[in-house]
Every structure is written in C-alpha cells, then in structure tokens.
Amino acid sequence: MKVFLPKPAVGNVGEYRHILKGGVQLSDRLTEVPHLNGADVVVLDVHRLSRAEVQFFVTEGSSKGARVIAIDYSDDPNELKHLDVPGIDRFLKRSTVLRQNGQSVAIVPVAEEVEFLPYCIREDIRSLFDSLDAQVRDIDVSCFLAPWETRFGVIQRGKIARKVVTGLPDRFEQRVGLVGSSGKVGRNAVNEAYVRTMARSRVVVTCQPDRWEGDYRTFEALACGPLVMSDRMLRPPEGLVDGEHIVFYDGPGDMLSKLKFYLDHEEQRSAIARSGFDHARAHHRAHHRMEYACRL
Numbered sequence: 281m282k283v284f285l286p287k288p289a290v291g292n293v294g295e296y297r298h299i300l301k302g303g304v305q306l307s308d309r310l311t312e313v314p315h316l317n318g319a320d321v322v323v324l325d326v327h328r329l330s331r332a333e334v335q336f337f338v339t340e341g342s343s344k345g346a347r348v349i350a351i352d353y354s355d356d357p358n359e360l361k362h363l364d365v366p367g368i369d370r371f372l373k374r375s376t377v378l379r380q381n382g383q384s385v386a387i388v389p390v391a392e393e394v395e396f397l398p399y400c401i402r403e404d405i406r407s408l409f410d411s412l413d414a415q416v417r418d419i420d421v422s423c424f425l426a427p428w429e430t431r432f433g434v435i436q437r438g439k440i441a442r443k444v445v446t447g448l449p450d451r452f453e454q455r456v457g458l459v460g461s462s463g464k465v466g467r468n469a470v471n472e473a474y475v476r477t478m479a480r481s482r483v484v485v486t487c488q489p490d491r492w493e494g495d496y497r498t499f500e501a502l503a504c505g506p507l508v509m510s511d512r513m514l515r516p517p518e519g520l521v522d523g524e525h526i527v528f529y530d531g532p533g534d535m536l537s538k539l540k541f542y543l544d545h546e547e548q549r550s551a552i553a554r555s556g557f558d559h560a561r562a563h564h565r566a567h568h569r570m571e572y573a574c575r576l
Contacts, residue, residue, distance in 0.1 A: 281574055283310050284319035284346070286337055288328035294402075295353040296325045302403030303566030310570060319346045321574050326362045326371075327354040338367040349573050351397060355492050357388040372397035372573055377493035377514045382436025384493050384514035397573060398517040399494050400564045401503045405475055415479040417506070420452040420543055422481040424474065424497060427456055433490050436511070440487045443532035444539070452543055455481070478504035482549060483542060485509045485535065502526070502560035507542055507553040509535060519563055525556035 283304050288296055300323060304310045313319050322341035326334055334350070341348045352361055353374045363371055372395045378386045427445045429438035445456050459474040478484055484501040488494065488511055499517075501508045502525070512528040522528045527542065529535035542549040 282313045282320045298402040299566045303570030307567035323349045326350045334362045375492040401499045419481045421483045422455040423485040437487045447536040481506040483507045505557045507549045525559045
C-alpha cells in the first residue's frame with residue numbers, strides 16, 4: 281500500500297518522525313510515496329496541521345482516489361482537532377481517557393467514528409535494541425519521576441516517586457528522578473542515558489500523567505526488558521495483560537507492596553518482564569500502529 285505523509289511545517293514533529301514516518305518505513309507492507317499522485321492512503325498528523333492544510337489534503341486526496349486517515353497524537357483527550365473536516369475517512373486518537381486526581385475514570389465521550397491509537401515503541405530507540413539485550417541488570421528499581429514534583433498535572437507521579445524513595449528497604453539499589461544531561465526526555469529524541477538505565481534495571485516503576493492516559497515511558501520501558509509497573513489503565517493498549525506483560529497498581533501503597541514482592545521473587549519478576557518485552561516488540565512498534573491505521 282502506498283502512503284503519502286505530508287510533513288507538518290511547524291511544531292514538535294517527534295510523533296511524525298518516529299511513529300508515522302518511522303512506522304511506514306519499517307513496515308514491509310507499506311511504502312511511502314513523495315506526493316499524492318498514486319497514493320492509496322494520505323495520513324495526516326492533524327494536531328500539527330492547520331485546518332486549511334487538512335482541508336486541502338482531504339480534497340486533493342479524495343479527488344485522486346486516496347483514502348484520508350487523520351491521526352491525533354495530542355495529549356488532551358477532550359481535543360479532537362479537525363474532526364469536523366468533511367471527507368476524512370478515518371480518525372484515530374491517542375489519548376481517549378479522562379483522569380481525575382491521578383486516576384483514570386472514564387473514556388471521553390467522543391464521536392463514534394473516533395478510534396483508539398495508543399502509544400508504541402518509538403523507532404529512535406530501535407538502533408539500541410541489540411546492545412540492550414546484553415545489559416547486566418545491576419539496578420533493582422528505576423523510577424524516572426521526580427520525587428519532589430508537586431506541579432499541577434504531575435502530582436500523582438511525585439507521590440509514586442516519593443513512595444519508592446521512602447518506602448523501599450536500603451538493600452535495594454534504586455535510581456529515582458529524571459535521567460540525562462538535560463534532566464528531560466524530549467519527544468524529538470530519546471536520551472541514551474535514560475534508555476541504558478532502563479536496560480540495567482530489574483523493575484521500572486512509572487505512572488500516567490494526571491490529566492490523560494498513555495505516555496512514552498511505558499513502552500520505552502517494556503522495550504528495554506525490565507518488569508514494568510504502572511498505575512492502572514482504563515484503556516490499556518490491546519493485548520497488554522496485567523500480571524502477564526505488565527503489573528498494574530492502585531495507588532502508592534499498592535505499588536510499594538507489589539514492588540517489594542517482585543524484587544524478592546525473581547522467577548515471577550523475570551517471567552513477566554520477558555513476556556512484556558516479547559509482547560511489546562511483537563505487537564507494539566510503530567509499524568504495527570501504521571498498519572492498523574491503514575487497515576492492514
């Protein structure tokens with residue numbers, strides 16, 4: 281299938297590069313073409329395209345017999361940018377769950393035609409895969425959340441990080457806080473120090489943002505092979521099973537209890553970690569998202 285991907289002119293284009301374009305390039309069932317002529321599908325990064333641009337590509341694509349797929353990878357589950365533009369054949373949204381007080385409470389009431397397209401493994405860590413497999417796991421637990429964080433939007437993350445710091449016995453080696461020279465993991469590039477720390481970890485504890493469900497951290501961690509623990513998701517990516525590929529927790533106390541259990545039970549920890557690693561790489565890479573979006 282031939283796919284045309286108009287590049288956004290402005291804004292953060294991390295998802296465009298690493299999920300949309302990277303997914304098409306990685307797929308052996310999709311081929312990127314440089315223009316509309318001959319394209320079977322036009323895939324629009326609607327969050328970073330203007331309404332006029334979306335209308336143009338819808339009109340031109342339809343006139344040439346191409347289906348138009350709109351993908352919105354923005355955070356706010358209430359925002360559905362350009363959903364009302366006539367002629368879009370399929371609209372997919374990444375963040376679809378409402379959260380209150382750091383808990384997932386309801387799927388946002390969106391139009392029936394909006395479909396769920398969750399995060400996945402970003403293709404910019406793909407080049408590290410081979411070397412990561414050989415890493416020695418000499419860190420018991422890593423938590424890439426700031427324990428002093430109290431800003432609106434990440435309050436729950438701060439609570440989880442503080443519980444790891446204050447509640448875990450000293451005999452366990454831990455890495456808590458942001459990693460890397462800049463102290464941040466941006467959407468345009470993956471911080472190598474952060475990735476390699478995950479690859480050295482037996483367990484990675486993460487948490488969804490306060491206001492929406494879904495983040496890069498979950499799949500970045502799964503792709504690096506530790507046991508991944510996350511707060512419970514109302515709408516987890518398809519096939520991701522609690523206790524089989526990942527461990528979900530309900531609040532700081534439950535997280536700490538489960539964390540201690542798996543650190544003390546290596547066989548169970550290792551089995552879930554391996555299952556999650558295999559599942560993420562087999563079903564949740566960028567080309568899986570793009571093949572699904574294009575209905576392959």
